[in-house]
Amino acid sequence: MKIQKTIKLNREKDSWLYEISNSIIEPKKLLKFLCLEKYPKYYDPKSKKIFPFRVPYSFALRMKKKDPEDPLLLQVITNNQEFLNNSQFNHDPVKERKDIVLPGLLHKYKDRVLWMLKTNCAINCRYCFRKHFPYEKNKGNKKNWMKILNYINQNIQLNEVILSGGDPLMAKDHELLWVITSLSKIKHIKRLRIHTRLPVVIPNRITSDLCQIFFNSTLKIIIVTHINHPQEINKELSDSLLKLKESNVILLNQSVLLKKINDNASVLAELSNVLCKNNIIPYYLHILDKVKGTSHFLVSNEKARSIISDLMKMVSGFLVPRLVLDDGSKNHKSIII
Template identity: 70%
Template structure:
């Protein structure tokens, strides 16, 4: 059996997860922003709760209401503004749910909702209103999904998503990945996750071993929007993932007042590549209810990309895409 030379350390990501902040006032106090006029009348969003781990907060700047990490997670009263363009299911996933937690939207791949929760609640989330209550993660639903996958020979890729799929414990992932790997026509396993970014200790020895020993190719897609998110701890975790043999890609969302600047995006692409991660997608915002204040227009996005392409090598330029919700064309490159 293949092994990675590594020192096994006790997992502490679950401890970090359990100690996350769950009220915006706590975050405002930590960052010395509790008296800032913009947040004096902050409303509680009962539809989409607040959550952010301390490890992510540690990368925020104190006394700075414009900090790009802070702006991604802090509640905003603009979340309550209504617009007919902003809907509950902007990527049209719900109508493509085949079985509980299994979405078959495209011909050669399926998406499996492994877990319904996340380590961090990003305010621009496009799955704010996804019906997780009837699409729970767990072995019962996974077994049904795996049986469906076995019978669909046209499939060659399984995408693990959520919530966040790495909210599953290592022993659950070992069980699931082994069964997926046993299906001969599945060649690739793609994992979309933000958890290693917000809690880098989630990249455990056991998780890397799972990837290293897998028959199928593992593609791990991180979700990093700003270079400030990448600290020493995350760099170490990304290096472990690289050693495990996983292909590392990154997808970002273009967000107003956060990363809608070619200089910031160029810095992000460069630091991603230094950490063995290839910039993959830069998404135009999916128009979920309550996210309008994050939108960067298509016109501005095109200008940003034009300038970005002048600043960095072509292989570092992510593809600017918009999810149409269509089966025939997942993303339109703008």
């Protein structure tokens, strides 16, 4: 195939893998990096048993030093409140485990499937709705991938595949080339949607090879980034987003409404404007999925409605993301509230 001849090893390809392997995996180390050793309330060694700690340096560099309320820090730092028990919070808040049809494949909606291509992430956000997902039973390996491709090929009502995880861009470029090439051979698949946070936390993940794969694909490629706060967007990320735009990739963004992080119309207005500047359409603003251990992030539905109402007065209508609450319904992706 023509595209395979253009894929070659280079230092650019290796840089993002190096960043992942050298991520911060201890809360104390991150706090020390930010000159916050005198704020031990955020650190609890037991919380790593609930959910591992991982933050790439490229993301940590965007945090403000000596600021214990930094909005990027609060998304990733451990918190004693993760141990609070609340009957409304559980291990499967969007009821997706019932939709697993094969290891790594969820089929909830008639015309699309969600493929958990990789089960790990470059960063572990403490509010993650899949922090208790049984990844050990849904491994992203070639054997399972072949079964998934066969399932997709046999279900002709499908027209879209969503790559998720973990983070699908944890797959190396040659793996993504194989997946995308395989999907493009299935006539009824028209679109490939990729939900990822990796380019946000490690912009170097957007390699020239990856952009070429996207550009040459016959599928319509949509990348849904996960950006919660304007502070997450720096020059390196802007440059990577431009490379994606020039590769004919449609860019959307989904955010999670998080207490003390972005539960403010002014912050969301700034985020929408910065997203627009970077060719990204604000797509969804999610009410927090009630996964066990995340109650300290919850913003009430009433406050969420009020925030959106204020946001509509600050930015153009196309810059207002849809406020959604996923209830795990079989017939609806989400409920607009």
